[in-house]
Amino acid sequence: MFRGVGTAIVTPFKNGELDLDAYERLVNYQIEGGVSALIVLGTTGEAPTVNDNERERLISKTLEIVGGRIPIVVGAGTNSTEKTLKLVRQAEKLGVDGVLIVTPYYNKPTQEGLYQHYRYISERTSLKIIVYNVPGRTGVNILPETAARIAADLKNVVGIKEANGDIDQIDRTVALTKNARSDFMVWSGNDDRTFYLLCAGGDGVISVASNVAPKHMSDLCSEFFKGNLEKAREIHRKLKPLMxxxxxxxxxxxxxxxxxxxxYVENELRLPLVPASEKTVEHLKGILRESGLL
Incomplete structure (x- = not known):
């Protein structure tokens, strides 16, 4: 689907509404920075607080701005298989390239339940599907063996966003899924694990940091893929404070x-999230200045 950086893009708000002007500026900043894909309405996009009408407007606006230049993946995961399928069908109708489906949260399915969840959805859509494993948020961890089973059986599931920070699990997930299917892709779900996942044989990152530093994150991956390991490591080390x-x-x-x-955007979030503390803002100012981004 894509190699390199897919930006998990934020959803800008202004006075409680979608700020589509800011969104257009941000999308173009991403593309100009060389990212390989956009991931819309994920966790970073505050998807749980965006209603169905706003989802349609935001997806349609993304398609309009991007104009086919890079793939668009839409977050569609919930803890209800049928509700997830409804969101997948909305995305499919609008004409996106794929969907990102998080492991169901709170109800804590077994490994068999996870497999059947993805199987059910994959059999009912032609869209490409990316599995999203983020146990720190969902309370459930998709094991490498289950990921490999999905890779082997479900052909329109094209890859996994692996946000488990366990390096051993990352290594096993890459090895087992690619053994099951050579074209199955593994992206890091943690910016600071991108370099390590690439070294393990992965394919890139679905990134938060690229919202702020798209060129830096894109360069990290592109230098690695060109075989410039030392240069990629250098970029990784420079980006670590920002990450x-x-x-x-x-x-x-x-x-x-x-x-x-x-x-680029107003510092506005929707409850239950609130803006950053003054201490965090001051720290970010220093990091952005050191990185040449401010």
């Missing part, structure tokens, strides 16, 4: 604060 700063508070609180400092 850490963007998770000083719950994502996307810091990234919205950073983008606000850079003039």
């Amino acid at each position: 850490k700063a963007l998770f000083l508070e719950t994502n996307p609180i810091p990234v919205k604060a950073a983008l606000s400092l850079m003039g």
Whole structure:
């Protein structure tokens, strides 16, 4: 579907409404920075607080701005299989390239339940599907063996966003899924694990940091793919303070604060999220200045 960087893009708000002018500026900043895809309405896009009408408007606006230049993937995961399918069908009708489906949260399915969840959806859509494993948010961890079973059986499931911070699991997920199907892709779900996942044989990152630094993140991946390991490692080390700063508070609180400092969006979130503390904002100012982004 894509190699390199897919930006998990924020959803800008202004006075409680979608800010589509700011969104257009931000999307173009991403494309100009060289990202390979956009992931719309994920966790970073505050999807749980965006209603169905707003989803349609935001997806349609993304398609209009991008104009086929890069793939568009829409977050469609919920903890209800039928509701997830409804969101997948909305995305399919609008004409996106794929969907990102998080493992069902709160109700904590078994590994068999996870497999059947993805099987049910994959059999009912022609869209490409990316599995999203983020146990820190969902309370459930999709094991490498289950990911490999999905890769082997469900052909329109094209890859997994792996946000489990366990390096051993990352290594096993890459090895088992690619053994099951050579074209199955693995993206890091944590910016600070991108370099390690690439070294393990992965395909890139679905990134929060690229909202702020699209060229830097794109260069990290492109240098690695060109075989310039030392250059990729150097970029990774330079970006590490920014990557850490963007998770000083719950994502996307810091990234919205950073983008606000850079003039791209209002520093506005929807409850239950609130803007970053003054301490976090001051820290972000310093990091952005050191990185040449402010």
